[in-house]
Amino acid sequence: MFLINCPYCGERDQQEFKAGGEAHIERPKQPTELSDDQWAEYLFMRKNIKGVQFERWNHAHGCRKWFNMARDTSNDEIKAIYKMGEKPPPQ
Amino acid sequence: MTKNLRVKSSEFIDETSRISFKFDGKTYYGFKGDTLASALLANNVHLIGRSFKYHRPRGIMTSGSEEPNAIVQINPNSNITEPNARATEIEIYEGLEASSQNCWPSVNFDIGGINNFLSPFLPAGFYYKTFMWPKSFWEKYEFFIRHSAGLGKSPTTKDPDIYDHRNIHCDVLVVGAGISGILAAKNAAKNNYKTLLLDEKNELGGSTIFETNENKKINNTFSSEWLKKEISELKNIKNLEIKTRTSVAAYHQYNYLLARENLTDHLEKKDKKNKIRQRLLKIRAKKVILATGALERPLVFNNNDRPGIMLSSAVKKYSDFYGVACGVKNIFFTNNDTAYESALSLHNKGIKVAAIIDIRENSDAKIIKKTNDAGIKIYWSHTIVDTSGYKRLSDVSIMKLSNDGMSVTGSKTSISCDCLGIAGGWTPAVHLYTQSGNKLTFDEDRNVFVPKADNSAQICVGSCGGDFELDEIIKNLSNKLKNFLNISQTDFEDISLENDKETSKRNIWLLPSDKPTGKTKPFVDYQNDATAKDIKLALREGFRSIEHVKRYTTTGMGTDQGKLGNMHALGIIADTAGVKMGELGTTTFRPPYTPLTFGTIVGRNVGEFFDTFRRTPMNDWHIKNKAEFENVGQWKRAWYYPINDETMHQAVQRESKAARKSAGILDASTLGKIDIQGSDASEFLNRVYTNAWSKLAIGKCRYGLMLNEDGMVFDDGVTTRLGENHYIMTTTTGGAANVLSKLEDYLQTEWPELDLYLTSVTDHFATASLCGPNSKKILNKIIPELDLSDENFPHMSFKEVTIDKIKCRIMRISFTGEQSYEINAPASFGEAIWEKCIEAGKEFDITPYGTETMHLLRAEKGFIIVGQDTDGTMTPIDLQMDWIVSKKKYDFIGKRSLYRSDTMKENRKQLVGLLTEDPNIVLEEGAQIVSELNQKPVEMLGHVTSSYFSPNLNKSIALAVVRDGKNMRGKKLFIPMENKNISVTVSSTIFFDEENKRINA
Missing domain, CATH: 3.10.20.440 (2Fe-2S iron-sulphur cluster binding domain, sarcosine oxidase, alpha subunit, N-terminal domain)
Structure with missing residues (x-):
């Protein structure tokens, strides 16, 4: 059970949070101009890497804010937490 | 006896x-x-x-x-x-x-x-192999196997005891209150760390507390005496909480541990009453010190399981701690010095020790000399080859071990005894350490798995960390604590220690007998009756992975999780397969360390707290009027209102007819409601709904369909524009939370530039939905001052009114095809407004109806229910709802996906209506649909999603998804059921009032 440091509320139990998949995948601004393949790339393709992965998390049972997390999927170590819109920290 | x-x-x-x-x-x-x-x-x-x-x-x-x-x-x-x-x-x-x-x-x-x-016929995998043939007989075998298997019997009634949960946050958690744990906790607490010390026993002090070994002294006194003084000082230390009878069950990541505190199991019945029996402690610790000690190993030899055969450390504890002799004539069998401590302890209390059998060739430790001085006979280089005594040990047979330890030589000697203490060395209790995700390393010299490395949040101390000698334990503990707690000194680093070191070692995982292994019973897992023979058989049959051998032989799968024998199983596998134990690894240590009761796990979340219900403000009225309830998500919704002995079918038919004939009323309070305010609210709705919203006038309502980004229908509902920058959105009952989450997600992450706020107001309003040809007359009685003409208050519009000083919002919207008004009142006035409607409707025979009738009425009109007629694979086009998808809008959630090659395919499954050839047959929801009856294999074209007997049409109607259904209007299809084939014709999805005349009638 992770202890997650919500950037707005502080350290809380994982139970209060919802994971939202890979981060930094921006919704295309002009979807209609994309080919099927390009749109599928946005819609379906996710890295699912072993190692440090950038993820979206939501403090669903708290402030309901979305934020980003850099998590090592091999040992679940949370490397960094940063707000939406912020750049991921250097590795 | x-x-x-x-x-x-x-x-x-x-x-x-x-x-x-x-x-x-x-x-x-x-x-x-x-x-x-x-x-x-x-x-x-x-x-x-x-x-x-x-x-x-x-x-x-x-x-x-x-x-x-x-x-x-x-x-x-x-x-x-x-x-x-x-x-x-x-x-x-x-x-x-x-x-x-x-x-x-x-x-x-x-x-x-x-x-x-029969054991020669019951080898490892016996059940797997034997009861597989003939396959159809398994059910018969299973009956008998289940009856003869199983440990103990389950309780048959509800657990009357009280269980509880408690969250604890501490700086330092110390698990285990042996000498290491006590010193660690004391030094942590004294250095201002908020410390929690836990031990599974009722007494502090571990095995040191009854240690009277002359050769293990601290400051020139028995280590037990010294430790008792340390323990007596604990109560004066602030910051220190101690819990005994508390077993740590699980050690999760981020130093999150679960422990079971036993509060009343040791009390008499009268003292247990009304008290919490067990409490689950959910502990978040900044730092964890594991001082869980070590478990003594047995030795694996022929017939090593008879009553009277015990661990040597247990024999010692029973005599030293409990004052009980386990036998009148004791023998010890060992591969290390532990057994000598036990033997001397017994001897000093006047309990007879007949002999010590040691597989080692010799040892020059001081304790050996003392044993010799006590006149106890030691058999060096000997092993036990057999034991006898059915219900109690009576004799052991010993023989000399060969130099390589693989066989026995010479003649057999028999020694009579009634208790045998076996000492096979020590296994660090690393269960919690590995549960936390850390790795072990194998120490070849001492044949133990020890923790690989400490880190800044966790250390293992004492014998759990691989230190078995008292002087090592104390010295390493002091150094580790200084580093871990960041303190300059500990309060025990200067104590003087006297310690008799063990010098001689010999380890044989499976001790030989004069009989071949196949004819012996050397037990490895006592509880599951797995022997060394079974493990060897598994290896012969090709199992190599330790995890597979475990499951095939059931070694380590009992309630004790193989705490005693798992190391021997690994050793025997390594020896037989010729690999190193370090390479073999261990099986996974899983929580809980010791079994937990279900009561502890669920705590207070039982009965009505197991899964909480949401009830609408009109709930009491529904109960008073004998409604049957249906669970919708967490809501309890009125399902139907049977009168007298009506069946559900009868009640629903009556309610459905009444709603169209005169007037009906539905509690629609559970629909999700989201308040949307801000200067970009219209733009936001444009982006999340498939249809256009910019031109919706204030005071008007519009139906909207929401898609996922993949183009599939996600939710639907009516949204009303209350003001220039103010909307109220309704969602499906079950989808409310997900819709809010999704909208918040887009607002915060994709479109943070939009100026608006989303607030869930589902619980703030109660909704009474008044419908039917007389609904206008009823509403007129309630609010005579409101002009209800179609010009002033047309379909799909909204009015804010005051009823008895209660501010209400009325939306003229319809889910039944009838004239219909949804009155939204503040939740606390919901029941009053509802009763007012019922009262006003009396002269029109207003009929309360539940969710089942609502479903029937909307099906007559072909209105979909998201989640019933859709399943996450339906686009609006598949639903034949092309009219709601804006062609003009540049973008909305899911738009691009509607033009993917897959979603544009012609022969997707599409929503259609079905009419049965025999109008009295009601289809089963979920039934499969085919076009051919005699073809094998036959293609399943789709399935029935909604099906009812319509009392207003006096025939059966159904909605279904059918492959290429759009082009099948009028075509005959079949629904093959268990004992008949039902003929159906594909129809329009709208069965009733196709011209929509009744909405303004």
Whole structure:
């Protein structure tokens, strides 16, 4: 059970949070101009890497804010937490 | 047979308080401080139960939570009985009743004992191999196997006890209160760390607390005396909380640990009453110090499981701590110095020790000399090749070991005895350490798995960390604590230590016998009756992975999780397969360390708190009017309102007719409601709904469909524009939370530039939906001042009104096709408004209807229910709802996906109506649809999603998804059922009032 440091509320139990998949995948601004393949790339393709992965998390049972997390999927170590819109920290 | 084996008064046993208890129906006596095991041993009772597979008589092996054999049924004659309790952990109390398990008719005469003689026919994998043929017979076999298997019996009634959960946050958690744990906790707390110290036993001090070994002294006194003084100082330390009878069950990531605190199990019945029995502690610790100690290993030799064969450390604890002799003539069998400590301890109390059998060639430790001085005979380089005595050990046979330890030589000597203490070395209790995700490393020299590395949030100290000698333990503990707690010194680093070091080692995982392995019974897992022979068989049959061998032989799969024998299983596999133990690895240590009761896990979340319900403000009225309820998500919704003996079908038919004939009323309070405010609210709706919203006038309502980004229908509902920058969105009952989450997600992450706020107001409003041709007249009676003409208050519009000073919002919207008004009142006035509608509607025979009638009425109109007629694979085009998808809008969620090659395919499954050839047959929802009856294999074209008997049309109607259904209007299809084929015709999805005339009638 992770202890997650919500950037707005502080350290809380994982139970209060919802994971939202890979981060930094921006919704295309002009979807209609994309080919099927390009749109599928946005819609379906996710890295699912072993190692440090950038993820979206939501403090669903708290402030309901979305934020980003850099998590090592091999040992679940949370490397960094940063707000939406912020750049991921250097590795 | 009964005799008193108390040997001396022990300071841990209160001999002034005699306690009576029952075991297998017979009354015995013990004292306060006794466990069930020590009290039975004091009465010379060793035989406790029968083994799982061969039903061999088994006795007490250990003195702690690792016990594999002495597991008993508590309160065997009660229907709240508890199985699989360890006799070594049960503290006796007046009135305790326990019984043997896994035997019939009794532990002394057990029919299943015949399995012991059949054992050549019951090898590893026996059940897998034997009962597979013929396959169809499994059900018959299973009946008999299930009846003869199983440990203990389950309680049959509700658990009356109270359980609780507690969250604890601390700076330092110390697990285990042996000498290492106590010193660690004391130094942590003294240095201002908020510290929690836990131990599974009822006494602090571990095995040191009864240590009177002359060769292990601290500051020139017995280590026990020194430790008692340390313990007495603990109560004066601030920041330190101590919990005994508390077993840490699980160690998760981020130093999150679960522990079970036992509060009343040791109390008499009258004292248990109204108290919390067990409490689950959910601990978040900044730092964790594991001082969980080590478990003594048995030795694996032929017939090593008889009652009377115990761990040497347990024999010592029973004598030193409980003051009980486990036998009158004791023998020890060892590969290290531990057994000598036990032997001398017994000898000093006047208990006879007949011999020590040591597989080592010699040892020059001081304790050996003392043993010799005491006149105890030592057999060096010897091993036990067999034992005898069915229900109690009577003799052991020993032979000389060959130099390589693989065989025995010379002649056999028999020694009589009634207790054998076996000492196979020590296994660090690293269970919690590995649960936390850390790795072990194998120490070849000492044959132990030890923690690989400490880190800044966790250390292992004492024997759990691989330090077995007292001087090492103290020195390493002090250094580790200074580093871990960031302190300059500990308060015990200057103590003087006297320590007799072990110098000689020899380890043989499977000891040889004069008989071939195939003819012996060297038990590795006592509880599951897995022998070395079974492990070797598994290897011969090709199993290599330790995890596979474990499952095939069931080694380590009992309630004790193989705490004693797993190391031997690994050793035997390594030796047989010729690999190193370090390369072999271990099986996974899984929580819980010791079993937890279900009660502890669920705590207070039982009964009505197990899964909480949401009820609408009109709930009391529904109950008063005998509604049947349906669970919708967490909501309890009125399903239908039967009158007298009406069946559900009768009630729904009546309600449906009434709503169209005159007037009906539905509690629609559960619909999700989201308040949307901000200057970009219209733009936001444009982006999330498929249709256009910019031009919706204030005071108007519009139906909207929401897609996922993949183009599939996600939710629907009516949204009303309350003001220039103010909307109220409704969602489906079940989708409310997900819709809000999704909208918030887009707002915060994709479109943070939009100026608006989303607020869930589902619980703030109660909604009474008034429908039917007379609904306007009823509403007129309630609010005579409101002009209800179609010009002033047309369909799809909204008015804010005041009813009895209560501000209400009325939306003229319809989910039934009838004229319909949804009155939204503040939740606290919901019931009052509802009753007012009922009162006003009396003269029109207003009929309350539930969700079932609502479903029927909307199906007559072909309105979809998201989640019933859709399943996450339906686009609006598939639903034949092209009209709601804006062609003009540049973008909305899911738009691009509607133009993917897959979603544009012609022959997707599409929503259609179905009419049965026989109008009286109602289809089953979920039934499959085919176009051919005689073709094999036949293609399943789709399935029925909604199906009802419509009383207003007097025929059966259904909605279905059918491949290429759009082009099938009028086509005949079939629904093959178990005993008939039903003919249906594809129709429009709108069955009733296709021209929509009634909405303004």
